[in-house]
Amino acid sequence: MVLCVDDEDLVFKALADPTRRLLLDRLFERDGMSLIELEAEVPQLTRFGVMKHLRVLEEAGLVVTRKQGRHKHHYLNSVPIRLIYERWIDKYRDRRAAALLELRDQLEGRR
Amino acid sequence: MTPAPHAATATQVYQLYIRASQEEVWDAITNPAIVAKFFHSAQVESTYEVGCKLRTLSPDGSDIWGDNTILECDPPRRLVHTWRSLYDQEQAAEPESRVTWEIEAQPGGFAKLTLVHDRLDASPKTAASVRGWSYILSNLKTVMETGEALPPIR
Helix, strand or coil: CCCCCCCHHHHHHCCCCHHHHHHHHHHCCCEEEEEHHHHHHHHCHHHHHHHHHHHHHHHCCEEEEECCCEEEEEECHHHHHHHHHHHHHCCCCCHHHHHHHHHHHHHHCCC | CCCCCHHHHCCCEEEEEECHHHHHHHHHCCCCHHHHHHHHEEEEEECCCCCCCCEEEEECCCCCEEEEEEEEEECCEEEEEEECCCHHHHHHHCEEEEEEEEEEEEEECCCEEEEEECCCCCHHHHHHHHHHHHHHHHHHHHHHHHHHCCCCCC
């Protein structure tokens, strides 16, 4: 496997796919799933498809695997997303934009 | 949908690469002067010997944030200690959990740091709170690579 150190491109590419975002959401809800458990979460994909997407997520550092006994568990690693947030979002965040988003959320009854 | 009980769910894993040597990362996580820079300006007291205390205090020393115990210490590779969040009453009432820091040397002048926070099965409030490790660890990376801390979390 290619060792990916600090590669923002890999994170953005990994996040650009809806199936991979779905897998991350599932891991956020229930961290540490095995391959079989993850397959059950996305029945529309083949085992090969799930493995392929997991590999992309792992290379981007968004998923970390750990072996416990016979089982390999998949964990959501939120650090690369935090680094992107600090680099690309926090820096450019402006108060007016935040206030408008809050207003929209209120009007749409999200809070 | 309520997630089914799941042993591995009680485990959180955080991993990042830092442009530093294994020894430098070890020093950063065990040197109180550096820990303060990336961990909420906390005061840390420990001799980092197995069985000894790892005490974390608020910046002015008036509040105890953590009164934990060193379980394993293998410089510059592995540090394991207990965790109980004393800064929050509800979390402090939950069972003790465990934090493991693993540092691996990597080619190209990088170190890989993996933090595993586990034994959170019966500590849901603590589990939700320590999701903030990603902020702490990205702060550590910034401190080590640029010498500066990030602005405080909002």
